[in-house]
Amino acid sequence: MAAIELRGLSHTFGGRRPVPALAGVDLEVPDGAFVSVVGPSGCGKSTILRVLAGLQVPSGGEALVGGGSTIGRAGLVAYMPQKDLLLPWRRVLGNATLGAEVAGVPRVEAKAAALGLMERFGLAGFERSWPAQLSGGMRQRVALLRTFLQPARTLLLDEPFGALDAITRRGMHIWLQDVWMRDRRTVLFITHDVEEALLLSDTVYVMSPRPGRMVARVDVAFERPRTGGLVVEAAFVRLKAELLGALEG
């Protein structure tokens, strides 16, 4: 059974001038796979994740996580929204453990897990800082840490590295692959960055401009662990060209 399944998912935002955002999206993420979605801005990527997180009731189609419908049902996945949404009244540590706490993980346990990862996320020494004292990239890393510490089996990441510089980004890619390979949780990953998608994923989906639907699907078979050097290899460049072609339509 697929960990995530979308069948004919469509959505139109109401209002005086209705905005069709999704027009029949089909997607399948096998259990334990890392799948990315790339697409132009405004094509409905975040809307897909909001439906899967149970926060947006779509106008049509089906959305399943672990075989169960997520329509109007939240709490089945660990969701990292595009905005970091750190709570201003919790320090870095408290924000990192938030999802785990809400899910019922004992506070001491969540704290210990978070503290163990601070170094890895480049947040060591900032455990007691307030979110308002962090840079955009640091805030994003706290949000990513918060998502990882949630006990869910399925992760939805909406452009988690959007606010990072190229070098920090590369470091995070290597790190993300590392932790993902350790327990192989299912990941659905949204990005604008074709290279990032290829480097991390088993499969990359390409979306059309709004109203979004899937226009291409590319399987990425490179052996893991992949390193940064992969991006200049001929096979990688060929796949990249294929994806960019699909994006341009």
Place this chain on the structure above:
Amino acid sequence: MSAGAKAAVEFPDRPGRRVLAKPLRAGRRALAAYLPATLLLVALVGVWEAWVRVFDTKPYVLPAPSRVWDAFLETRDILPGHIRTTVAEAAIGLGVAVAVGVGLALAMATWPLVRRVFYPILIVSQTIPMVVLAPLLIIWFGFGLTPKVVIVALIGFFPIAVATVDGLTGADGDMIGLIRSMGGRKRAELWYVRIPAALPSFFAGLKIAAAYAVLGAVIGEWVGASSGLGIFITRSQNSFRVDRVFVATAVVALVSIGLFAAVTIAARLATPWMYIRQGEEEEPL
């Protein structure tokens, strides 16, 4: 860690200087903040004293500040008892106002029906003049503490309830969505987002309530009491001791300011994230 050690080597005198600089800086800031108001107050008192002396105003019309000071010294023994009574009424009344105001706000934020029923009643309750209500409360609750506490609570719960319900319902929808995506229900939404988001507005409401609490207690005492600043004022007026009325007024103002300052400090302690200055270390208080 290593950065701190390096700084200590490069600026060996810095830590010591910082320790001294902090209270000094805080003192200068306080001076800059309160100096203009203090100067104006002193000037007004000076003009008042001069006015009374030049025009030889009768003390039962307008006593000079120096005479008010003498009256204060005269009443030093009887005042503390009255102050204690009034402060107790104000503090208990404020406590009741917080309990009722916050409880009502939580109920209104949780159940839309409660909000629809109570919000209009809340507003109507504020249009009843206290001078009309106070004598009734004395009839219902007697001459003791209760009617004053009720008046203070009636005045205070409104700004607290309104500010708190606005804070609770105005919390960021995306943050609430995040909690729901984590599997949190209404209670988790309240605990992790709505309540902390409402704390600053709750304290804004509490400041208003605190500023009026002493006044509320005094109004209650005017109608009937055996102790308190209100009855002290009434007695002084009946014996044409306008100077004592001024003493009591000044005490009411001072106690109100003290209560207001206490709430400000509590707000500062309860919502530290509201007081972060960018690029500076946090200072405790």
